[in-house]
Amino acid sequence: MTSITRTITLILAILIGVSIHESAHALAAYWLGDDSAKQEGRISLNPIKHISMMTVIFGIFAVIMPGAMIIPFKPVMISRERLSDPRWGMAITSMAGPLSNVLLGFFAAGIGRLVVIYYSGFSTLDAFGQQLIIGIQFFSQIQFFLFIFNMLPIPPLDGHWVLGALVPAIDRLFDSFRYGMTGFIILMLLLYPIRHIMNLFYMPLMTMINSIMGIGVQ
Numbered sequence: 228m229t230s231i232t233r234t235i236t237l238i239l240a241i242l243i244g245v246s247i248h249e250s251a252h253a254l255a256a257y258w259l260g261d262d263s264a265k266q267e268g269r270i271s272l273n274p275i276k277h278i279s280m281m282t283v284i285f286g287i288f289a290v291i292m293p294g295a296m297i298i299p300f301k302p303v304m305i306s307r308e309r310l311s312d313p314r315w316g317m318a319i320t321s322m323a324g325p326l327s328n329v330l331l332g333f334f335a336a337g338i339g340r341l342v343v344i345y346y347s348g349f350s351t352l353d354a355f356g357q358q359l360i361i362g363i364q365f366f367s368q369i370q371f372f373l374f375i376f377n378m379l380p381i382p383p384l385d386g387h388w389v390l391g392a393l394v395p396a397i398d399r400l401f402d403s404f405r406y407g408m409t410g411f412i413i414l415m416l417l418l419y420p421i422r423h424i425m426n427l428f429y430m431p432l433m434t435m436i437n438s439i440m441g442i443g444v445q
Contacts, residue, residue, distance in 0.1 A: 364440060
């Protein structure tokens with residue numbers, strides 16, 4: 228895959244993945260009694276609804292320095308008090324986003340399998356077919372990485388709400404820095420170990436995706 232194709236696929240994967248991710252948060256909150264996000268129009272697959280000025284600024288830096296920047300998207304505002312079960316409601320709404328990325332990742336890999344089956348009828352694989360298969364593979368990979376990243380138990384990531392529901396004492400500790408820029412600064416400081424953690428999942432993820440698509444490691 229050329230660098231330009233890879234960059235375009237990455238941008239599309241993130242925009243589509245995040246739009247579905249944030250919509251899933253808002254939809255889960257709505258089902259559990261809080262329509263705040265719905266009123267703000269966050270149940271939408273339109274990426275613009277989920278982008279802030281910080282997203283644009285950090286996104287530009289991320290393109291210039293791949294892997295050295297975290298892109299913050301507009302958070303879905305949920306009122307814990309309006310949920311039918313404030314404690315577990317936050318955990319459920321938080322997990323809805325990452326789980327939507329898992330479903331999208333499997334869906335993309337399934338589409339990739341159909342493409343591979345289609346091209347298996349040809350004696351040779353042309354350049355477009357090869358790039359298409361690798362692009363779908365990369366798209367699927369990004370969705371699973373979005374799941375893993377967002378499930379890390381670090382504020383403001385989704386995983387910290389799940390851990391907080393399981394351990395109320397930790398939830399009270401998170402209260403002191405889950406809002407504002409504090410959590411984001413902590414994430415930036417932990418970027419190197421986070422990247423190392425993500426790399427540990429690379430080969431298992433690729434093995435799973437390639438198995439679903441019916442191809443070898445690219």
